[in-house]
Amino acid sequence: MIFQSFRMAFSSILSNKMRSFLTMLGIIIGVVAVVVLVSLVNGATNSVTSQIQGLGSDLLTVNITSKGSKALTMGEVEQLADDYDSIGATAPSMTQNAAAKHGTNTYSATIQGTTSSYETIGGLSLLYGRFLKTPDIGDSTAVAVVGVDVADELFGTRQIVGQSISVSGRSFLVIGVLNESTSAFGGSDGKMIIPYTLAQRIFKQSDVTSYYVTARDSNSVDAAQTDLTTAMMRKFNQDADAFSITNQAAILDTMASVMSTMTLLLGGIAGISLLVGGIGIMNIMLVSVAERTREIGIRKAIGAGRKRILSQFLIESLVISVLGGFIGILVSWGILAIVSAIASMSFAMTGSVIALAVGFCMFVGVVFGLYPASKASKLQPIQALRMD
Amino acid sequence: MIRMNNVSKIYRMGEEAVHALDKATMEIQDGEFVAIIGPSGSGKSTMMNIIGCLDIADSGEYVLDGQSIDDYSEEELAGIRNRKLGFVFQNFNLLSKLSALENVELPLVYQGVHGRERKKRAVQALTKMGLADRIHHKPSELSGGQQQRVAIARALVTNPSLILADEPTGNLDQATGIEIMQLFHDLNSQGNTIVLITHDARIAAQAGRRIRMLDGHVMIEEENT
Numbered sequence: 001m002i003f004q005s006f007r008m009a010f011s012s013i014l015s016n017k018m019r020s021f022l023t024m025l026g027i028i029i030g031v032v033a034v035v036v037l038v039s040l041v042n043g044a045t046n047s048v049t050s051q052i053q054g055l056g057s058d059l060l061t062v063n064i065t066s067k068g069s070k071a072l073t074m075g076e077v078e079q080l081a082d083d084y085d086s087i088g089a090t091a092p093s094m095t096q097n098a099a100a101k102h103g104t105n106t107y108s109a110t111i112q113g114t115t116s117s118y119e120t121i122g123g124l125s126l127l128y129g130r131f132l133k134t135p136d137i138g139d140s141t142a143v144a145v146v147g148v149d150v151a152d153e154l155f156g157t158r159q160i161v162g163q164s165i166s167v168s169g170r171s172f173l174v175i176g177v178l179n180e181s182t183s184a185f186g187g188s189d190g191k192m193i194i195p196y197t198l199a200q201r202i203f204k205q206s207d208v209t210s211y212y213v214t215a216r217d218s219n220s221v222d223a224a225q226t227d228l229t230t231a232m233m234r235k236f237n238q239d240a241d242a243f244s245i246t247n248q249a250a251i252l253d254t255m256a257s258v259m260s261t262m263t264l265l266l267g268g269i270a271g272i273s274l275l276v277g278g279i280g281i282m283n284i285m286l287v288s289v290a291e292r293t294r295e296i297g298i299r300k301a302i303g304a305g306r307k308r309i310l311s312q313f314l315i316e317s318l319v320i321s322v323l324g325g326f327i328g329i330l331v332s333w334g335i336l337a338i339v340s341a342i343a344s345m346s347f348a349m350t351g352s353v354i355a356l357a358v359g360f361c362m363f364v365g366v367v368f369g370l371y372p373a374s375k376a377s378k379l380q381p382i383q384a385l386r387m388d
Numbered sequence: 389m390i391r392m393n394n395v396s397k398i399y400r401m402g403e404e405a406v407h408a409l410d411k412a413t414m415e416i417q418d419g420e421f422v423a424i425i426g427p428s429g430s431g432k433s434t435m436m437n438i439i440g441c442l443d444i445a446d447s448g449e450y451v452l453d454g455q456s457i458d459d460y461s462e463e464e465l466a467g468i469r470n471r472k473l474g475f476v477f478q479n480f481n482l483l484s485k486l487s488a489l490e491n492v493e494l495p496l497v498y499q500g501v502h503g504r505e506r507k508k509r510a511v512q513a514l515t516k517m518g519l520a521d522r523i524h525h526k527p528s529e530l531s532g533g534q535q536q537r538v539a540i541a542r543a544l545v546t547n548p549s550l551i552l553a554d555e556p557t558g559n560l561d562q563a564t565g566i567e568i569m570q571l572f573h574d575l576n577s578q579g580n581t582i583v584l585i586t587h588d589a590r591i592a593a594q595a596g597r598r599i600r601m602l603d604g605h606v607m608i609e610e611e612n613t
Contacts, residue, residue, distance in 0.1 A: 004497050015485050298481045301442060302542065303470020303498040305463040381442045385481070 009316040012288075013323075023284045024324035026277030027364070031328025031357045033270035035349060036335050038263055038356075043340075043347035045259040052252055058088075058215040059121065059248045060225055062232065064208065066242030071207035072235065074196060078115070080231060085216065086223035091118040092211040094199050100150060100192055101166045107153040109146070109192040111167060113199020121212045124188060129161035129176030132195055136175075140197040145176040147189040165192065170202070221249060271360070277324070278364035285317050285372035296376055297384025310377040317369025318362060325361030329354055390416040390439060390550065390583075395448035397434050397604075408434035410604035411448065416583060418549075421576040423584040423592035426601030433554075435601060436585045440473055440552050441465045453549045470498050474543025478555035480535040482527040488514060488538045489523040495546045513541040517571070533564035540571060544580075551575065554585045569594055 013020040064072055077092045093114045100109040118124070119131040127148070136143055144165060151158045154165060164171045172194065181187040200206050215224035228245055236242035289296070296309055304312075329349070336347045397409040408431045416422050426432045437443035438450060441457055444465075450457045453472055460468070475481075482491045492510040501509070514523050517537040527535050536556060543551050553572065557565035569591065576582050576596070584595055592598050600607040 011485060294481075295483055298483060299494070299498075300466060301440070301469060301475050301481070302495045303466050303546075305466035305498075307463065308466075308498060382437050385442075385477075 005312055005315045006319065008312060009319045012316055013319060019284060020320060023280055023320055024327065026280035027274065027321050027324030027361060028277075028328040028331060030270065030274030030277040031325050031361060032332045032335065033273050034267060034360070035329060035332035035353055035357050036339075037266040037270050038353050039332070039336055039347050039349050040339070041259060041263045041266060042350065042353070043336075043345055045255070045263075047345050048255060048259075049252060052248060052255070058218045058221050058224075060213040060215070060221070060228060061210070061246040061248075062213060062228060063210050063244050063246070064242065065244065066236055066239065070236055070242075073206075074115075074200075074208055076235070077208050077211045080213065080228070083231070084224070084227040086220040086227050088214040088216040088224075089117045089121055090211055090213050091115050091121050092196055092208045093118065094196070094203060094205060094209065096199075096203055098167050100154060102154040102163070105154045107150055107190075109150050109167075110190050111199065111202075112191050112193050113196040113203070114193060115196050118193070118212070121214050122188065125179045127177045127179045128159055129174070131176055132193065137195045137197055140195055140201065142170060142172050142198065143175045143195065144172040145178060145193040146174055147178050147187075147191045148180050149189040150192055151177050167192070168202070221247065274360055274364060278321070278368040281317050281321055281365065282368035282372060284320075285313060285369055286375070288316075289313065289372050289376040292376075293379060293384045296379050297381050297386075300379070300381035301385060306377040309379075310373045313373035313376045314366065314369050317373070318365040321361045321365030321369075322358065325358050328361075329357060389418050389451075389453065390414075391449075391451040392438075393449040393451075395438060395445045395450055397431075397438065397443070397446050399434075407604045409438070409445070412601075412604070412606045414599055414606050414609065416581065418581050419576075419579055421572070421582045421584070421596040422599060423586055423595035423597070424599045424601060425586055425589065425592045426607075427587060429603075430601040431604040432585050432587075432601045434604075436552060436554055436583075439550075439583060440475060441468050466498075470495055471546060472549045474546065474548040474551040476536070476539050476543050476551065476553040476556045478558040480527070480532075480539045480559070482535055482538055482542075484527050487524050487526055488519060488530065488541075491527070491538055492542045492545050495542060499546065509545055510541075513545040514538070516544070517541045531564075532560050533567060536560060536564075536568050537571065540568075540575075544575070550581045550583060552583050552585075555587070556584070557588070557591055558586075565591070 074092050077090050081087050081090050091114050093112060095110055095112045097108055098111045100107050114132070115137050116132045116134050124131065126145070129145070131145055132143070135141075146160070146165070148158055151160050155163060158177055160174050160177060163174050165174060166172070172192075178188050178191070181189045213224060213228060215221040225245060225247055232243045232245070233240065299309060333349060336349060340347045392412055392414050394411045394413055395409055396407065396411055399406045399408050412431070412435065424432050424435055434443070438445050441452070444457070444460070452468070455468075457468065483494070486494070489507070489510055492513055493506050496506040496509060511520070511523060514520060517540055519534060519537055519541065522530060522534060527538065530538065556572070557568055560568060572582055572584070573594070584591070586592050597609065599609050
């Protein structure tokens with residue numbers, strides 16, 4: 001009987017293809033909107049999250065905002081690693097943009113002054129040559145480790161160890177080229193990393209205003225943050241406003257909450273379009289009931305009860321909405337595949353998104369089909385038969 | 389067997405109350421071929437609706453097959469129509485989107501008869517009507533006479549206690565009308581009870597008995613001589 005009802009629903013939908021398609025279109029667009037938007041946000045969240053995690057969730061960033069007399073020195077920063085068990089490595093950092101030149105080529109590079117420990121803290125790996133070493137820092141030697149963009153733009157090749165690059169009249173010997181960065185944040189491709197001591201001189205800034213700290217392991221992040229806070233409070237005379245410590249994990253948490261709000265918002269907006277699609281179904285079902293009054297009369301005369309007529313029309317609207325839902329999922333899959341290819345990111349549809357979309361479609365089909373179906377089922381057979 | 393006892397039905401048309409049936413009393417025995425005749429507005433359509441359980445009387449008693457049709461829910465009436473009655477209409481009332489076979493199967497679908505058995509019985513009924521080679525045709529691909537025979541097959545397929553035919557020849561040419569009437573005669577001689585509603589005296593003359601209606605009253609019951 002159920003099978004028979006579905007067959008009848010399909011034949012009724014097929015007998016009016018254009019109208020059925022247009023009705024489904026509302027649902028299709030709604031589903032595509034929900035699935036694509038939610039999947040895009042999910043995909044972006046995952047990618048950003050993995051990038052942040054790639055930086056190391058045990059990373060702490062300290063920024064000194066104090067303009068007071070108490071200045072933090074490079075030595076004090078390096079001392080922190082020895083003073084506290086929880087702290088693994090520290091690296092002061094100062095960055096500034098400057099034009100890097102080689103011959104006639106110019107590239108606006110991010111000049112970063114730091115120490116040798118930044119290699120592990122920043123998760124860097126080298127394509128050619130070596131990273132900064134402690135003697136480079138101590139001697140303020142004019143050497144530089146550059147990102148691939150710098151090499152590409154200035155030399156057109158990546159094997160440039162031994163070449164020289166000039167920045168504001170100073171010449172730097174290239175001692176290493178970094179691997180292409182996989183992270184969109186703090187991307188190292190456009191960087192030119194030089195000894196911290198040299199940067200202090202060039203930028204005419206002796207205080208440490210920013211430095212990175214890694215915890216000894218991922219379990220001691222909280223301890224490291226507590227120890228850092230203690231140390232900095234002592235240094236800046238218990239002035240909590242003099243510095244700020246940013247925890248990578250905290251950024252992740254914030255991100256996650258922002259993204260889930262986004263998902264909710266976009267999903268909600270898309271859900272409204274699905275609702276509009278549902279109203280379209282109700283409209284068409286009402287027209288259909290009016291057009292098929294005679295058919296309903298005939299069916300009732302030969303023994304169809306209310307429940308039969310009700311279920312017939314309900315199944316019909318359910319079939320339209322669920323069919324629309326499936327087509328919508330196929331279309332979304334296509335769109336996401338294209339977007340993934342273009343953005344070279346992976347935007348996969350999750351099972352839960354599909355389940356949500358199909359579930360919502362069924363809900364819409366039943367809710368908006370109910371009124372027309374009940375209207376059909378309540379038609380009096382004599383009146384319905386009298387219609388022409 | 390049908391028995392009506394003082395059955396009344398009043399329709400309200402605005403202010404006015406129309407006595408479509410006024411204390412109608414009559415009986416039809418099993419195996420009879422009865423014509424209900426009368427001019428339009430005489431109440432014969434209302435009579436048919438009540439006999440056919442499409443409507444319920446306001447007062448009086450109507451007994452179909454020993455079962456008093458009174459205070460039934462719509463759902464139950466649908467069941468009674470399905471099992472005990474077969475309808476044949478003037479304009480055939482076939483579902484245009486379904487094939488002849490599917491049309492005939494429909495009452496069995498509502499009875500919950502399953503696939504193979506249902507098809508077998510529908511094909512039997514159509515074959516009996518001489519339509520064995522037309523079972524997959526849509527109504528639009530059939531002539532008027534063929535459509536009416538599909539409708540009769542649909543009425544017959546459930547083995548109803550009663551076949552109710554409302555002007556079955558009204559939309560057919562004379563030759564086809566005679567053919568269809570012959571079918572009713574054959575069915576009657578096979579033991580089917582047939583109630584024919586018509587305003588055409590020549591058609592009514594072929595029935596075994598005539599019930600004449602006028603202004604909601606059952607006037608005369610004439611026996612064929």
